[in-house]
Amino acid sequence: MADYDFQDIETRWQKRWADEGAFEVHEDPGKPKYYCLEMLPYPSGNIHVGHVRNYCITDVISRSKTMRGFNVMHPIGWDALGLPAENAAIQRGIHPEKWTRENIAGMKRQLQRLGFSYPWSREIATCDAEYYHWNQWFFLRMLEKGIAYRANSPVNWCPSCQTVLANEQAEGGICWRCKHQVQQRDMEQWFLRITGYQDELLDDMAELDHWPERVLVQQKNWVGKSPGAEVDFPVDGLEPIRIFTTRVDTIYGATFMVLAPEHPMVDTLLEGAPDAAARKERIARLRAQDRRARLEGQVDKEGVFTGRHATNPYSGEKIPIWVGNFVLMGYGTGAIMSVPAHDERDLEFARKYGLDVRVVVQPEGPELDGATLEEAYDGEGRVVNSGPFDGLPSEEAIPKMAAWAEEKGFGKATITYRLKDWLISRQRYWGTPIPVVYCDKDGVVPVPDEQLPVVLPPDAPFTGEGGNPLEKVPAFVNATCPRCGGAARRETDTMDTFVDSSWYFYRYLSPHKDDGPADTDAVKYWFPIDLYVGGIEHAILHLVYSRFWTKMMRDLGLVDLNEPVVRLFPQGMVHRHGEVMSKSKGNTIAPDDVVARYGADTLRLYILFAAPPELPMEWSESGIEGPHRFLLRVWRLVDRHAAAFSTEPLAEVPAELPPAARDLRRKVHQTIARVTRDIEERIQLNTAVAALMELVNEIYRLEEQVAEGPGRPGLREALETVIRLLNPFTPHICEEMWTRLGHRETLVRTAWPVFDEEAAREDEIELAVQVNGKVRGRITVAREAGEETVKAKALEVVAEHLEGKQVKKVLIVPGRLVSVVVK
């Protein structure tokens, strides 16, 4: 018997695939296409099991789709710009580029050792000037269209990363990368006007019917669309205070207003107020409260009365102006009207400071009383105590009252979003240089297309002493103004690396195109992406940016699409000892060790078998034994017959078969149907593997009975079916067995088995017979047996349970059971 020498088998087949360029693809109008995408890795130094899980899923889909006759695009690349490379440079004195290239080389070796089916000629690295050239080109196009702009605004500064961050990258005041708390700073920065697409990002979700609901919900929350009204509240001798509300119908119940401590009018209001100094100091304390805690509502509501009043423009009533820590400057106008009767937060505040509570919306049922109200009523109802609007249902009052404000000139209906423009400038070296220069005479001047790419200078100093290393490279900073030819200073900020990943999937299609980012014809052929597999942690980052980028490209006339991805499949994480596997937890598994011990095929099979792909998978040291033993079992089975079959002529499986051979053939075809469906429709790869194990068990059981005689061609069919169905999961061992059975062509170019419904059909069916819901017997009937036959047989077999009782009903569920109801 030949040993299963996985080291030898795997490296040999990897070499053959590489030599043959087995996975290279080109546009082929004669075939249906399938674009199978996975999230490209950051070259941190090692492929980890999480990546492996991601890439095993896409590899199975890609290989099976190829065998099913599709022209499959399944590319890989490197998200190669980013901070860790620069930190390595500071800490270890290795240039970011060297560090990155070495990591890429190592990780590429790891991926190749796992046998993934990539067209390596399409490999891209975003740190190639050939790639980031087009980031710059896109930036210039957006600058022309006003989508890219420079503005001064409060931004998130991460002291640990020494750079600013986009809003969604500092959620809850925490840097997404290093988890440090960010600071607020006012800085002039570059933004992309993603808010120009905010409604489209929401509306086009209707097209994303193969995206998981939880991702869409997250994105929807993040965009945070909230229709309402803005209303100006006049203040004697000052500018009016503008508030935003979603419930203008409750405005007659506004008994006070509250400004965010950072609101620009706070200081002005305090001037001339009694005890101004003391109030100022207390407000300063509110400002100093932990920002993150304030954002998350973790602090108690606190406020300071300014001593001033504003006028409710609807009622003409004077109401006190407060400053409160629960009002945020970053949302709406940073000022609210407070309606304690109908808003929980306002009620809490009002009770704490003894402010009036006035009911202005009355629901069905007992009359609400502001004085005793314990819970704010924030539902709908009939508007009361509201002057001319009394009696209106609140949903009708909202548009009427907003229209009234507009008519009178002190307000209007408006929509507020939580989404902010995408801040893309970073004060770091290892990113795409933003292609503009600053000229004393001409101001901000874009670098002309023909001068692109603006290349990162290789000789920047990585001292770690703060400041962008690019600023310290005179040859880079000192530029010529493209407009006037005079001296100019080059922009030293680089782009957010999420820019790189927003469009990389277009670049794969024409990775070396030098006169544009993407080839239009190739995009037409391959897009949209049929399946995108990756981690869900990118739900409001990469996946939103990518959707925006495609819409922007569409508006530049580059693509004819609203959405890049048809089906999104977020795979589950890998856990160990009940915790997420991560470097910081110190519980990682190195795929290399597993490959050395069990081989790539076993690792692949185990990862896919251990849990459904979308759920977390628990890594277990003993669990891997099962799939490994299974492969040995298949290997021995094929080994017993390979020599003989490889020299025998192929024979048709006869239509008439002895029972054992018939049973085997049925199982073979049932398995084809199950595995195909589990892979293609359900992406339920664990059950596909289980079905294959079942089939192999069945072959073992029947092997001796079908090895000789009319069943023999069926045995061969069974073996070859197992090999072909298993190939996407464990391609090396399958190629080897396939060859040993006498085939010359690789499985990469071999068709998927064809399902024969007739062969899969059961001839006899066993039915359970229930009496009043309890199984009391079972009968075996021919597949085509009529209802009467089934009924008679069923009643006969449970006769003793029917004695002395009256049969009320007999239900026959075809192929399942017979249910007898008696009384």
Place this chain on the structure above:
RNA sequence: GCUGGUGUAGCCCAACUGGCAGAGGCAGCCGACUUAAAAUCGGCACAGUGUGGGUUCGAGCCCCACCACCAGCACCA
């Protein structure tokens, strides 16, 4: 607190539109092979589906109320 997901054998997990709770694997037990063990081959056992109600001839699956764990959202006016 809100939304979503998950809860099935000692463990990881199956169960198509409501139809006999068990496919697969790990661990366990018994036999065969072996001087013996491992490996291998064959076989066995184990839960009534988180809890409590309901609908139904029939519920793991549907409905209601809870519990636990996970994820997301959360003072967004």
